[in-house]
Amino acid sequence: MTTQTTTVAAKDTRAVRAGGRTEGTTAVAGGASGADQPAANRGRTSIADLVVVKVAGIAAREIPGVYDMGGGLSRTIGAVRDRVPGGRPNVGRGVKVEVGERQTAVDLDLVVEYGVPITEVSRDVRENVIAAVERITGLEVVEVNITVHDVRLPDEDEPSAGAEARVE
Numbered sequence: 001m002t003t004q005t006t007t008v009a010a011k012d013t014r015a016v017r018a019g020g021r022t023e024g025t026t027a028v029a030g031g032a033s034g035a036d037q038p039a040a041n042r043g044r045t046s047i048a049d050l051v052v053v054k055v056a057g058i059a060a061r062e063i064p065g066v067y068d069m070g071g072g073l074s075r076t077i078g079a080v081r082d083r084v085p086g087g088r089p090n091v092g093r094g095v096k097v098e099v100g101e102r103q104t105a106v107d108l109d110l111v112v113e114y115g116v117p118i119t120e121v122s123r124d125v126r127e128n129v130i131a132a133v134e135r136i137t138g139l140e141v142v143e144v145n146i147t148v149h150d151v152r153l154p155d156e157d158e159p160s161a162g163a164e165a166r167v168e
Contacts, residue, residue, distance in 0.1 A: 047137050049099050053092040056106050056144075059132035061091070063124045065116035067152040069094030071109050104139045111150040122146045 034042075060066060070093040094109040106129060112121050130141045 047099075047139070049097055050092070052097045052099055052104055052106070052133060052137060052139065053095045055133050055136050056097065056108070056129045057091040057093070057095045059129045060095070060108055060110070060125045063121060063128055065113050065121040066110055066125060067113050068111040069109060070111075071149050099139065102140060103142050104133065104137075105142050106133065106144045108144065108146045110146060110148050111152055112148055114151050114153045118148055122148070 057069065060069060096107040098105045108125065108129070110121075110125070112118055125146060126144045129144050133139060133141050
């Protein structure tokens with residue numbers, strides 16, 4: 001995947017969302033060149049969109065009450081992917097981001113455990129994602145939209161829990 005550095009002036013959420021950017025990298029700090037500049041200001045720092053996706057995904061999964069992330073189809077594909085030998089879990093499943101020059105907006109698709117207050121879980125997820133993304137990337141998070149797609153019931157079995165191996 002080829003990444004490209006783009007500059008999108010983003011004053012608020014509408015500007016981030018209207019940017020029409022393709023996935024790539026975003027310049028976080030524009031630097032100056034020249035020997036007369038302090039060392040910390042020489043050069044640019046670019047953060048790939050995928051970095052923000054991973055940080056947000058990990059931060060959301062840290063909250064008790066979040067069972068899984070993603071919509072039905074993405075969870076099904078993820079379950080198949082997780083069973084492939086050598087495959088790693090996709091921490092970005094259920095996360096979409098739009099990144100501007102200094103700001104980002106995050107959309108999360110969650111599955112929560114039955115019995116947990118959804119509004120409290122959503123609030124905790126939102127706070128944790130904002131704190132993690134802002135601390136790690138330096139981008140201002142202008143919004144975190146959460147969609148709860150499903151509730152995991154206590155009597156639901158894991159997809160592989162009741163399945164017996166067909167071969168030894």
